[in-house]
Amino acid sequence: MSYVENGKEFTRDTNYIETRVTADGRDGYAVEPGRYRLIAARACPWAHRSIIVRRLLGLEDALSLGIPGPTHDPRSWNFDEEPGGIDPVLKIERLQDAYFARFPNYPRGITVPAIVEIETGQVVTNDYPQMTLDFSTEWTQYHREGAPDLYPEALRSEIDDVAHRVFTEVNNGVYRCGFAGSQDAYDKAYDRLFTALDWLTGRLSEQRYLVGDTITEADVRLFTTLVRFDAVYHGHFKCNRTKLSEIPVLWNYARDLFQTPGFGDTVDFDHIKRHYYVVHTDINPTGIVPKGPDLHGWLAPHGRESLGGRPFGDGTPPPPPKDEEIVPADHWVPA
Template sequence: MTDAKNQDKDQHSTAGAYVHAGEEFNRDTTYIEDRIVAEPENAELGEGAQAWPVAAGRYHLVAARACPWANRTLIVRRLLGLEDAISIGLPGPTHDARSWQFDLDPEGKDPVLGTERLQENYFERFPDYPRGITVPAIVDIPTGEVVTNDFPQMTEDFAKEWTEFHRAGAPDLWPAELEDEMRDVMKRVYTEVNNGVYRCGFAGSQEAYDKAYERLWVALDWLEERLGEKRYLMGEHITEADVRLFTTLVRFDPVYYSHFKCSRQKLTELPNLWGYARDLFQTPGFGDTVDFQQIKEHYFIVHEDINPSQIVPVGPDLSNWLSEHGRENMGGSPFADGATAPGPVRSGEEVDPAHTPLR
């Protein structure tokens, strides 16, 4: 178990991210590996993990809009139409040393869980939980106990285990014929891009930063080339691979370019990636989950070691996210035959109109 001082640092930062002088950034990827599955008796589990049964109305997804890992779950939940099956809690963009808090809700409490901080739900199950209190997390409503914070498995299980509760016309985000290649692509996207921007931002030395910067841009150049030949990462239609890349791209110019020093080029200067990002943003289920103001407030306020002034930038201008992307000329479509876009965002889950160009 970490000492109290280091535990506070973990909980006060983004998924345990913190600058350590002279060191490369290494993310703690130890998560609560329990799964929620359709057939618990047949579930493939890691050592010590438990299987929980799929059940509509039993679980509460806690997912801060500011966090890229949580943003994935918001997108997948919406694309698949799981809003009626899995309720949602939306913490504010900043948090104190204890954890993410429900400061946007009336009286500062999540209306379903009745808690002020997500930490309470972690401690309900693990009183001595030694790691950072991360989002996304799924909480068992009857007990108030956290079930899992394993975000990559979470969205995969939404797609594969919750099919009974998918909306009519839900897309197949994990096409069986593409899965092996998808996993290779997603692994590279995660290590080199999703986590690569953090490796730059939290580098503890010039040498560590230079290495991280080089790795990031090798990967972004690879993606720029790949997306010159394919409308989406895996071809003609959206898959989970696109969800996982999108949440980093949509944060690139507002945050990572400056705050994390990923500044060789802006996203808007990379023709294929910029067109691709706008194509996704303008697809229902993607841009309508993105709150640019919360994103900026989170990074620039919480990361005091990187931005001691905690001043939040006013820009950039967001109107260009709605400009024509031209990606339809490459063929394909967001969703394969038989699949459709999700309907309007449900009441109470809309992004503040002042925080998005989608007005």
């Protein structure tokens, strides 16, 4: 698949389906348990956010989860790793079926995460930045007891500011490096990325989390890029000034989150590596998936407890994942 335009820098299409699922149903889609299904590929960092937030808040019983396979063709994410190659709830082979059910001539990419209304089979939204905020603010009636406040009202302005810089410079920054169509575009993207990582290193050197003393939406958004950094972005996307494991503050911060229930237990390194190295044929035409790097370090002590902080604030850790949502042991980190 082609993501690179020769001579140009990478520009992400940020026009999403802006329909929202809200408590009052003002867009025609009210929060109701069992009405919707979240389709979120474990391979995708943007979808991974929604998986983490859903689990931290305890929305599993209210909002079911469908997991596409890690690879896809130009048409759509698909369910080729499910029995019969179909999603067991929506009964579709490809996510594009849900998009076309609502928008027969949908002109943009078929992206994850997506919320689909089960009865109609129609996509409701793929607006991933708003989606996780709505999980925190609109689905409160169905949060588990002890759910953390990932978007505390008093800190929202700061969370938004930090999350914006994380998106432009880091989340999307690695893609600007990987899909740069010229040397100049790559050089500029590389410099911007590592300038931001240096800024984050400074910010996190004296505080355990990005905003306040608890885990917030900002940490979720940064984590899904950091956890992919050494496995794919360092080599595949040429983000190679240093590995994450060579930046002590960020490496310890990322491992602190990884070892927090709801984060590492949602990571699927097998899906991550197969997605990037197989799908991006323009920058990896052979489709060879590298065996490395060694991932044991994710479970090593990180020492971040010395900075204080309360991961879940006044709340509690989420319980273990549902059996059907456990990442296969050979997709994860060896003990």
